[in-house]
Amino acid sequence: MEHKNLATFPKDFLWGSASAAYQVEGAYDEDGKGLSVWDDFVRIPGKTFKGTNGDVAVDHYHRYQEDVKLMAEMGMKAYRFSIAWTRIFPNGTGQVNEAGLKFYSDLIDDLLANGIEPLVTIYHWDLPQALQDAYGGWESRQIIPDFVNYAETLFKAYGDRVKYWVSLNEQNIFTHMGWQIATHPPGKKDPKLFYQVNHHANLSNAAVINKFHDMNIAGKIGPSFAYSPQYAFDSNPLNVLAAENAEEMGAHFWMDVYAYGEYPIVAWNYLKARGLAPKFAPGDAELLKSAKPDFMGLNYYQSGTNTWNPIDGGVENKDSYQMNTTGKKGTAKASGILGLQKSVTNPFLETTNWDWAIDPVGLRIALRRIASRYRLPILITENGLGEYDKLEAGQVHDDYRIDFLRKHVLAIKEAISDGVDVIGYTTWSYTDLLSWLNGYQKRYGFVYVDQDETMTGSLKRIPKDSYYWYKDVIASNGDDLSLLQ
DSSP, rough: OOOOSOOOOTOOOOOEEOOOOOHOOTTTTTEEEEOOOOHHHHTSSSGGGGGOOOSTTTTTHHHHHHHHHHHHHHHHHHHEEEHHHHHHHHTTSOOOHHHHHHHHHHHHHHHHHHTTHHHHHHHSSSOOOHHHHHOOOOSSSHHHHHHHHHHHHHEEETTTTOOEEEEEEEEHHHHHHHHOOOTTOOOOOOOHHHHHHHHHHHHHHHHHHHHHHHHTTTSEEEEEOOOOOEEEEEOHHHHHHHHHHHHIIIHHHHHHHHSSSSHHHHHHHHHHHHEEEEOOTTTTHHHHHHHOOOOOEEEOOOOOOEEEOOOTTTOOOOOOOOOOOOOOOOOOOEEEETTTEEEEEOOOOBBBBTBOOOOOOHHHHHHHHHHHHOOOOEEEEOOOOOOOOOOOOOOOOHHHHHHHHHHHHHHHHHHHHOOOOOEEEEEEEEEOOOOOTTTTBBBBBBBEEEOOTSSSSOOOEOOOOOHHHHHHHHHHHTTTGGGGG
């Protein structure tokens, strides 16, 4: 629908930005911190771009006060960050590391002192290596009580100051890349195990949400999901069916469980027929149904476009999915699932140098679909543009990022005008950081950090043009359309 006049953003709208512990903190073995699966995985040759790792990252651990000061000067209302499980429990469970608890407590206090709402992500992929070694981590049901114990420790420590919690970040991504295509730890290709791992993650998410509500913490909790709305390439009914398949298997399969506690009918039938459906233990169904998130977290970067992919003669992802991790435009390869769908390039959309479709309207579509299907408020927990940024005469002129974000903010404003309850927008990312598989060349931040693939940079912080643009957007609460059109 088209509106003559757009609604205003809510007065308490959470304008912010985001990060993840492994990607920014560094200090990977300091102050009692244990090793995560990523600390080990990045040391396997060929797993990351030019062997880059998060040992130092952008040194947020030692420079968080400097980073918070820049946030405050920007006028930021919220900062989403993740807590490293291994800073709290070096071995995943057992003795609490008081130094780790203190670090995040100090960060939270500094944020609040500067009028910035802390949004805490409990899990952003950095599983303790000790739990992976002990019982296979997410491959075992033992992960459920251990994850709940970890989360409960955070709730007790910070629940008096943190109002917004993300239980799991991008469950669909870390399970898919870890157990289907082997590009993330533990680097396995086992479709049946993937679905069982995902089931354990669903149970863990539900158990943590219930624990949060049982403790009567004054706040809200929900998962963050990496959602790409799926389109049909054209009106050919088979291509429409392919898009439906992609939506069912790639989105409803997770969000239906979060919101309703049930796997969607078509997806479950597909898995059952192929012997891939996860095993339920007594009480699983009840646990999934009992947990009600307070919001749906949305990580939106791009949409997807689909054509039919026949069983005979179609495209199959037998080997590792060939995603673009080099920044050489046009190097991503076609992917698909036989009998379900094939992902194709949308001729109406531009792409980034990493072959991600740039689709602001897709964000509006995503917000509307989620709101209508799940009737939950939505917190946009990630949205941003990863690109090459050049430091020239002490400045970074990232007009392309401003254009990208401007169009996406306008799409949010249009979705709010449509009736969608959007409570906040935390861009990815605040500072430049380590992109998991893409090193330091793929930059997302408002703040340039002098760090590259040599990992010997000065780590100096330099606000980009987009920093000052976003500052103006926040100051106007998104009402100055000259900033948005």
